[in-house]
Amino acid sequence: MTDPDSAPLSGLLVVDLSQFLAGPYAALRLMDLGARVIKIERPETGDLTRSLYLTDTEIGGDSTLFHAINRGKESLALDLKDPGDRAALTRLIARADVLIQNFRPGVIERLGFDWQTVRRINPRLVYGSISGYGEDGPWVDRPGQDLLAQARSGLMWLSGDASDAPVPMGLAVADMFAGATLVQGLLAALVRRGVTGRGGLVQTSLLEALVDLQFEVLTTHLNDGGRRPMRAARGSAHAYLSAPYGVYRAADGWLVIAMMPVPRLADLMGLPLEERWRDDPRTWFTDRDRIRSLIAAKIAQRPVADWLALFEPADIWSAPVMDWPDLLTHPGFTGLGLLQDLRGAARDVTTTAAPLRIDGVRPHCATPSPRIGQHSAAIRAEFGL
Structure with a gap:
């Protein structure tokens, strides 16, 4: 007190x-x-x-x-x-x-x-x-x-x-x-x-x-020719951030992945990548939906705990999507x-x-x-x- x-x-x-x-x-x-x-x-x-x-x-x-x-x-x-x-x-x-x-x-x-x-x-x-x-x-x-x-x-x-x-x-x-x-x-x-x-x-x-x-995204809008926000096709979490940023459905729940080099994540998950995705980070945004679809299809095959066990030791920025009962009983809260x-x-x-x-x-x-x-x-x- x-x-x-x-x-x-x-x-x-x-x-x-x-x-x-x-x-x-x-x-x-x-x-x-x-x-x-x-x-x-x-x-x-x-x-x-x-x-x-x-x-x-x-x-x-x-x-x-x-x-x-x-x-x-x-x-x-x-x-x-x-x-x-x-x-x-x-x-x-x-x-x-x-x-x-x-x-x-x-x-x-x-x-x-x-x-x-x-x-x-x-x-x-x-x-x-x-x-x-x-x-x-x-x-x-x-x-x-x-x-x-x-x-x-x-x-x-x-x-x-x-x-x-x-x-x-x-x-x-x-x-x-x-x-x-x-x-x-x-x-x-x-x-x-x-x-x-x-x-x-x-x-x-x-x-x-x-x-x-909205200062961060508005500043982008004001300085890139007035382009409007472009939400991802599914699991969108940020209109201006490239793949893999977003929400993904696993076999038994949901998880999120934040900013992360696409080739690093893909190699860890065993995903095929086009060569230009390895060479040009700008394609992670222009081809965002295609890249995220590959990731989503793979993540859907296994439960959340399996993916976190793979991602966290490799310092992949990820987290489970928790509801209030999950949050309120977790030691982190x-x-x-x-x-x-x-x-x-x-x-x-x-x-x-x-x-x-x-x-x-x-x-x-x-x-x-x-x-x-x-x-x-x-x-x-x-x-x-």
């Missing part, structure tokens, strides 16, 4: 006006690093993520998603259309170090808690804002939702096989990467504040985060201590812990996500709201 007083952000107060995923994810990471996070929620209904179910599973009346992303936070119920509650929030912001919001552009201005307004209340405040597509432009009023952002970003043409329709990532990658991007900016602004005493505004969007996520139990909810919650260590210790949080307004009375008393 991490000592709260030794955590890097211990003593910092974060006011979290955000909901759904991107903003709350940023606040979660700050909480894991020691910050105190006060989540502002609507009375009665709270954050809409409370009812955004990943499946039909709920914990204490709230979705598992809400519990996963709001652990360790305090809940203050405020109606931002009520003058008294708006005044209370103003006083809280005056004491805060960080504010996070992810309303659609224009909404926070109408509420009166935009950057230009609150910087006059608290010049030391570091203000974080996440939008869907930036603060202006033709998409500014479009819903900033993960799947919609993926669709606009080009990302959906990088996964799947050549014959597949556009394939979205099976995770809310726009939300998560936007939240992570915001945290980077917030921490940098906090460091600057420590030097200058001046707060600052940090802005990002789902689209910006997804474009940055269990030794990391990446799971934690939260006590005190309607029932105990098992979830992930922070994906980093500080001074050799992984931050852990034993406190579950809050009920709506659970801490309202205590916070009002503490801050004189």
